[in-house]
Amino acid sequence: MDTLTRRRFLTLSGVTAAGALAFGATRVNWDDLMKAASDDPLDASQGVLVVVTLYGGNDGLNTVVPAEDRAYQDARPDLAYEPGEVLGLGEGLGLNPGLKGLKQLWDDRGLAIVRGVGYAQPDHSHFRSMAIWQTASPRTSVPSGWLGRWLDETAGDDPLRALSLEPLLPPMLAGERTAAASFPLSGLKLPSGALGDAFTALGQASDGEEHWQARVARSIADLRHTATTLTGSPEGGKLPDDDPDEQRDKGSSAGGGGALGAQLDVVARLIEAGAPCRVYSASLGGFDTHSDERATQQRLLSELDAALTPFVRRVGKRATVLVYSEFGRRVRANASDGTDHGTAGPVFLLGAGVQGGFHGAQPSLTDLDDGDLKQTTDFRDVYATLLDRVLGTEPERVLSDHKGQLEGLFA
Amino acid sequence: MVQLDDRAAVRRLHDRLGVGPRPGDLDRTFDAALDALLGGDAAGEVAAPVPASPPRPAKGDRAAKQDAARQRAEDDHALTTWWLDRLVTTGRPAVERTTWFWHGHFATSEQKVRSPWAVLAQNETFRRLGLGPFADLAQALVVDPAMLVWLDGDDNRAGSPNENLAREFLELFALGIGHYEEQDVREAARALTGWTVRADTGKAELVAKRHDDGSKTVFGRSERFTAQSLVTLVLERKESPEFVVGRAWFRMVSAQPPAADVLARLVTAFRRDTRTLLRAMASEAAFRDEGNSLVKQPVEWAVGLMRALGVRPRDLERKQADALLRALRGLGQTPFRPPSVGGWPAGGAWLTTAAWPSRLDLAKLVAERADLEAALGTADRIEGVRRLLGVDSWSDRTKTALGKVATNPVQLVVVAASAPEYVVSR
Numbered sequence: 001m002d003t004l005t006r007r008r009f010l011t012l013s014g015v016t017a018a019g020a021l022a023f024g025a026t027r028v029n030w031d032d033l034m035k036a037a038s039d040d041p042l043d044a045s046q047g048v049l050v051v052v053t054l055y056g057g058n059d060g061l062n063t064v065v066p067a068e069d070r071a072y073q074d075a076r077p078d079l080a081y082e083p084g085e086v087l088g089l090g091e092g093l094g095l096n097p098g099l100k101g102l103k104q105l106w107d108d109r110g111l112a113i114v115r116g117v118g119y120a121q122p123d124h125s126h127f128r129s130m131a132i133w134q135t136a137s138p139r140t141s142v143p144s145g146w147l148g149r150w151l152d153e154t155a156g157d158d159p160l161r162a163l164s165l166e167p168l169l170p171p172m173l174a175g176e177r178t179a180a181a182s183f184p185l186s187g188l189k190l191p192s193g194a195l196g197d198a199f200t201a202l203g204q205a206s207d208g209e210e211h212w213q214a215r216v217a218r219s220i221a222d223l224r225h226t227a228t229t230l231t232g233s234p235e236g237g238k239l240p241d242d243d244p245d246e247q248r249d250k251g252s253s254a255g256g257g258g259a260l261g262a263q264l265d266v267v268a269r270l271i272e273a274g275a276p277c278r279v280y281s282a283s284l285g286g287f288d289t290h291s292d293e294r295a296t297q298q299r300l301l302s303e304l305d306a307a308l309t310p311f312v313r314r315v316g317k318r319a320t321v322l323v324y325s326e327f328g329r330r331v332r333a334n335a336s337d338g339t340d341h342g343t344a345g346p347v348f349l350l351g352a353g354v355q356g357g358f359h360g361a362q363p364s365l366t367d368l369d370d371g372d373l374k375q376t377t378d379f380r381d382v383y384a385t386l387l388d389r390v391l392g393t394e395p396e397r398v399l400s401d402h403k404g405q406l407e408g409l410f411a
Numbered sequence: 412m413v414q415l416d417d418r419a420a421v422r423r424l425h426d427r428l429g430v431g432p433r434p435g436d437l438d439r440t441f442d443a444a445l446d447a448l449l450g451g452d453a454a455g456e457v458a459a460p461v462p463a464s465p466p467r468p469a470k471g472d473r474a475a476k477q478d479a480a481r482q483r484a485e486d487d488h489a490l491t492t493w494w495l496d497r498l499v500t501t502g503r504p505a506v507e508r509t510t511w512f513w514h515g516h517f518a519t520s521e522q523k524v525r526s527p528w529a530v531l532a533q534n535e536t537f538r539r540l541g542l543g544p545f546a547d548l549a550q551a552l553v554v555d556p557a558m559l560v561w562l563d564g565d566d567n568r569a570g571s572p573n574e575n576l577a578r579e580f581l582e583l584f585a586l587g588i589g590h591y592e593e594q595d596v597r598e599a600a601r602a603l604t605g606w607t608v609r610a611d612t613g614k615a616e617l618v619a620k621r622h623d624d625g626s627k628t629v630f631g632r633s634e635r636f637t638a639q640s641l642v643t644l645v646l647e648r649k650e651s652p653e654f655v656v657g658r659a660w661f662r663m664v665s666a667q668p669p670a671a672d673v674l675a676r677l678v679t680a681f682r683r684d685t686r687t688l689l690r691a692m693a694s695e696a697a698f699r700d701e702g703n704s705l706v707k708q709p710v711e712w713a714v715g716l717m718r719a720l721g722v723r724p725r726d727l728e729r730k731q732a733d734a735l736l737r738a739l740r741g742l743g744q745t746p747f748r749p750p751s752v753g754g755w756p757a758g759g760a761w762l763t764t765a766a767w768p769s770r771l772d773l774a775k776l777v778a779e780r781a782d783l784e785a786a787l788g789t790a791d792r793i794e795g796v797r798r799l800l801g802v803d804s805w806s807d808r809t810k811t812a813l814g815k816v817a818t819n820p821v822q823l824v825v826v827a828a829s830a831p832e833y834v835v836s837r
Contacts, residue, residue, distance in 0.1 A: 124593060125582050127753055191771060194816050198826045199771070201812035206831075209806065212706050212758070213831035217808070219762045220829075249523045253561055253575070253752045290563040290575040336566025340574040370593070 033275045036160055041274035047352060047390035048319040050267055050280045051147070052260070052308070053134075053170065056251050056287030057126060059297055060328035060345030060373075063099075064113055068092040071365035076333035079293055089113070091358060098301035101309025102348070109356035110312065111348060112409060114382055116363040118344030118375030122327065126288070126341070130326040134172035136380055136399055146383055147279050148175030149398045150391060162279035163270070165263040170281055180279070250296045251288040260284040261307040271315045278391060280319075287325060291336035308350070316351035320390045322382070323348035330371055344375035347382055353389060353410045360406070381406045413701040417441060419803045419837065420699050424448060426707070426836040427663045427698075428689050429504030430511075431715025432801035434786070445693055449542075449686060451503040457725065459493050459535070462486040462527035466613025486527035491746050492732050494534065496725040498714040509541035509685060510534065511710070512662055516655075517552050517584055518749035519561045528613050529557035530747050542686040545655060549585055549642050556608045556615045562752065565607045565615075569623035572600040579752050585645050587654035591630070598627040599645075602636035652678045656688065664692055665703035666758060673697060704837050706761050709742035711836075713773055716828050719800050720781035727780070734776055741769025762834075770829060778824035792817050796827040803837060805830070 042048070066072045067083040069092060086094025087103040095103050105111040119138040123129045132138050136146035144152070147162055152175035155161040162173050162180035173180035191199055203220030206213075263282035270277060284304060289296050304323070312321060328345030344363055360377035367374065380402040384395035389410040395402070415423060418437055421444045425432035429448045439447065464486050469479045501507045514537055521530045533555050540548045552558055553576070559565040562576035577600035581591045605622025608615055617638075627636045629644060636644065645651060656677045660669050669677060673695055680691035692698055707715065713735075717724065727735060739745050743766065749755055787795040793813045797805055805813065809830045816822035827833060 124578065124596065125588055126751075127582075128588055194819065195822045195825065198812045198815035198822065199829060201815060202809060202826065202830055204808045204811075206806040206808040209831065210702075210704055210835070210837065212704050212762075212835045213837075215759055215762050216706075216831035216834045220767065249525075252520065252523050253579075288575075290573050291566045333571070334566070334573045335568045335571035336563055336573050338563065338566070338573065341578065 033160070033163075033270060033277075034273060036276045037270075037274040040276050042276050042278070044318075046278060047392065048271060048278055048280070048315075049147075049386055049390045050264075050282065050311075050319050050321045050351075051172070052264075052304075052321060052323045053130075053172075053281070053283040054287050054300075054304070054323065054325035055126075055130070055283060055285040056253075056289070056325070057129075057327045057329055057341055058287040058300075058325035058345060059289060059293060059339055059342075060325075061331065062293070062297055063096050063301065064089070064115065064346045065094050065096060066092055066362065066365065067094050069365055072331075075331045075365065076339070078337050079333040079339070089358075091362070093358075093362065096298060096301050098298040099305045101305045102350075105309065105312060105350060106356060110316065110354065111350050111356050112354045113358055114347040114349065114377055114406065114409070115358060115360040116344045116373065116376030117324070117347045117360065117379050117382060118327070118373075118377075119379055120375070122343040122372065122375070124327070124341040124343075126326060129341075131171060133324065133326055133379060134170060136383055136402070144176045145170070145172035145174050146398055147172050147281075148179065150279070150387065150393060151175045151178040151180065153397045154391075154393055160276055162281070163275075163277045164281045165266055166281060166283050170283070173279070173281055180281070249286070250292055251286045251290075251300070253288050260303060264307050264311040267319075268311055268315050271318055289329070289338050290334065290340060291338040293333075293338040312350045318352055320352045320354060320386065321348070321350040322386060323350075324379070324382075328373060331365060331368060331373060332371060343369070343372040344377075345373075347379070349382075349409065355408055355411055359409055377406065378402070378404065380404070382409075385409050412696070414696070414699045415701050415837070422801050422803060423698070423836065424693060425504070425801070426711075426715070427705070428693060429508055430498050430501065431711070431718045433718055433721075434799060434801075437801055441693075445690065447504075448508075449505045449689065451501075451506075454502060455500065456497065456502070457493070457500075459531055460486075460489040462490070462531065464527050466526060466528045467608065467610045468525045483525060483527060487521055487747065488732070488736065490527050490531055491736060492724045492727075494746050495710075495714065495717075495735070496723055498710075499717045499723055505686070505689060506538060506542060509689075510537040512659065513537040513541050513548065514746070515662070515749060515754040516658055517555075517558065518752050518754035519555075519557050520749050520751075521747045524557045524560045526557065526560065526613060529555075529560065529608070532613075533557040534747075542684065542689075544684045545652070545681065546642070546646050548685075549646060550639060552584070553580060553603065553638050553642055554606050554615045554617075556613055559606055559608050559615055564603060567600060567604050567606070568621040569601075569604050572597070572604055572623070574600040576600070577603050581645065583752060583754075585642070585655065586648060586651050587657075590648065590650040590654070595629050598629045598636075599641055601625070601627045602629070602641040603638050606638060652681050656681050659685075659688060660692065661757070662705075663689075664695075664698055664705075665700070666705065667703070669695075669697065701837065704835050706758050707834060707836050708755060708757070709739060709744040709761060709766075709770075710746060712770075712828075712834060713739060713742075713777075716774065716800070717777055720777055720783075720786070720824070722777050722780045731776060731780070735773065738769040738773035738776070742766050742773070767829075770834075771825060774825040774828040775821065778821040778828075781824070783820035783824060787820055787823070792820070792823060796823050799824075800827055800833055802827070802830075802832050805832060 065081050065086045067081050067086045073080045088094045102111055134145050135142050151162055155178055160181050164173055164180050164182040169182050203217050267280045286300050324347045327342055329339035329342040334340055363373040363376055380399050381404045385405040387393045387395045387398055420441055421437050424444050425436055464483045498507050536551050562579055563573045564576040567573040574596055578596045582588050601623045605617050607618050624635055626633050677691050681688040786799050812826055816826055
């Protein structure tokens with residue numbers, strides 16, 4: 001079948017990758033990871049990349065705030081932060097007051113802020129723009145994610161080289177041949193006795209079985225290997241409850257989950273144990289702030305800050321963290337104290353090797369493209385730099401039609 | 412292509428255009444089964460519970476908000492159980508199936524709407540208009556109170572439009588990405604300005620002073636578009652019926668898009684109404700193509716199981732009803748709470764290892780409530796459970812697995828319901 005058409009189908013149904021993703025991800029358990037860590041520990045010289053995706057389109061202008069810019073205050077009078085409210089970074093910019101921990105990291109030269117990151121001819125659809133960021137292909141649809149292609153190029157058949165902490169595998173981790181493994185935060189429990197035997201027997205491959213039925217059987221077989229949970233208890237761990245949260249829920253129509261702190265805690269434990277993963281993926285949702293943005297976004301950024309700061313303090317010597325969203329938001333506020341879908345936004349880099357400070361130029365607030373910021377840095381420059389400096393891979397092998405890196409981002 | 416035999420084709424009809432077969436349903440001819448799915452009557456259908464929450468979330472202090480949230484959680488529980496019960500017992504399967512489909516298409520979540528009244532009203536709209544002309548449904552949804560809250564339509568006003576609803580209407584509901592320009596989104600948003608949800612009644616109304624009644628240019632046409640004339644304009648685009656038909660095909664027939672000639676026939680049918688579209692889809696050769704299997708969505712799987720076993724959600728004790736909804740959440744699909752406006756995923760996304768404990772819990776809960784001794788018969792129970800669930804045939808692998816629990820009816824049903832042959836709709 002035509003993969004591009006199929007991919008569009010999948011995109012619209014919320015599963016945004018074809019290729020390996022169509023076959024589902026390999027699930028692994030804590031014991032698998034710990035065994036791999038002792039059998040084949042990651043060499044200390046090998047960089048680790050942790051990608052944090054903010055779903056919904058985080059408002060960059062209220063994250064790295066040009067509070068002293070008249071044009072900013074004029075464009076969003078009820079939504080703007082006053083210069084006295086933000087955490088000053090210099091050059092007329094300040095961090096959102098929810099990002100107090102990141103401000104300390106900034107002061108320690110541990111936070112790099114790449115400004116105005118985006119791509120030409122920006123797309124304002126959540127689903128399309130997220131696909132562009134995750135596949136690193138702005139102009140044409142491709143059936144693989146950028147880190148999935150990195151897996152294809154470098155990992156052989158080892159899915160453990162990349163690990164997702166999200167319930168569904170993000171498209172960026174699906175290659176043409178290899179997909180990242182995924183690790184559930186919740187516990188897993190196998191039935192025992194006769195029922196357990198019968199259930200296990202369902203996991204046997206059956207000759208000539210239809211594709212999806214074979215996948216069902218495979219997932220049952222995988223479950224046998226996942227019986228022990230993260231907590232080590234036979235009852236398994238528990239997902240944090242789906243606590244109703246008025247602030248977060250306001251921006252929830254573009255998807256994404258919560259529990260970023262729990263995700264990063266697992267990542268930190270795996271990194272400390274020497275798990276053989278080079279790439280981890282975690283996410284936080286709720287950033288689609290079309291209305292009552294200030295409280296919602298500040299709450300979410302505080303959650304990001306509370307998850308990220310201790311993580312970087314803990315394993316930042318070992319791991320490099322990338323934080324991005326599918327787009328920023330419109331410069332001018334709408335009538336509902338929110339903002340509509342926009343374009344370029346800031347990208348955060350923290351941890352191992354990162355040179356703190358500003359990178360890239362701040363987009364102008366007066367020279368706009370139909371009300372939107374003009375990007376000053378191509379997001380693939382950031383990816384290329386990470387591929388080169390963290391993953392030790394020639395960027396051209398993954399980003400075939402892109403040249404260029406960010407100078408000075410790494411020491 | 413290998414074609415399904417007649418009996419398997421009837422089974423597929425029930426899976427795809429209905430809510431799963433009940434014992435005896437597969438003895439009909441294909442045409443009779445299709446008539447039964449699309450016909451039927453409302454006898455025995457239970458009216459929805461009346462929410463105790465106010466139409467719009469109450470304002471107040473912290474304690475008042477907590478009380479309201481508790482009440483809303485109760486209402487949501489009652490509403491979800493009611494709809495599941497309706498799906499399980501309905502005598503008009505195509506009505507409930509399309510209600511379910513449109514819920515995923517115009518995906519709106521109570522997570523943000525916070526009004527059991529509004530999500531119930533939207534659900535009744537899908538039920539009332541779901542088999543009729545798409546234009547009627549689209550017109551209703553663009554000013555639907557739950558939708559206006561979900562996509563910030565009630566914040567969209569003259570002079571400073573909020574684009575959320577306009578964009579998703581074009582991208583996800585009516586036209587599909589790539590068939591409009593950014594300028595069209597911005598101008599469409601202006602056409603939708605002024606629609607608000609009244610705090611006292613929860614009804615939608617057009618507030619004239621919030622509506623931008625100036626000229627807007629959409630698809631190169633300049634007019635003083637309103638919500639209604641905008642929807643008409645969008646639905647007249649050639650790509651609109653092709654897009655919506657493609658979505659229905661994706662959920663009910665195949666992950667592979669329809670061939671051009673098939674699509675043309677389906678669009679002709681869809682221009683009349685959705686009922687005609689369903690008939691047209693069922694009459695295509697591709698509908699019987701053995702290769703067009705679909706992974707059942709968790710709600711479809713659970714509803715089909717309860718329907719086959721005659722277990723009604725409304726008859727469950729509270730603790731069991733809680734367990735049912737908890738298991739569905741563990742499977743990743745709770746009615747009235749799609750994960751985003753893009754709706755639910757499909758295919759392999761449902762086949763995660765992490766979902767298995769919930770799937771097993773749910774199957775056990777249902778099996779324990781069913782009268783299995785009579786339903787399974789005494790002779791060959793492996794054959795009996797195949798008939799009971801309406802599975803075409805068991806593989807040797809699955810027969811071996813079932814043989815290990817053949818003496819325990821509950822476990823037999825749990826294993827059968829977990830078998831690849833039942834989790835996937837061939």
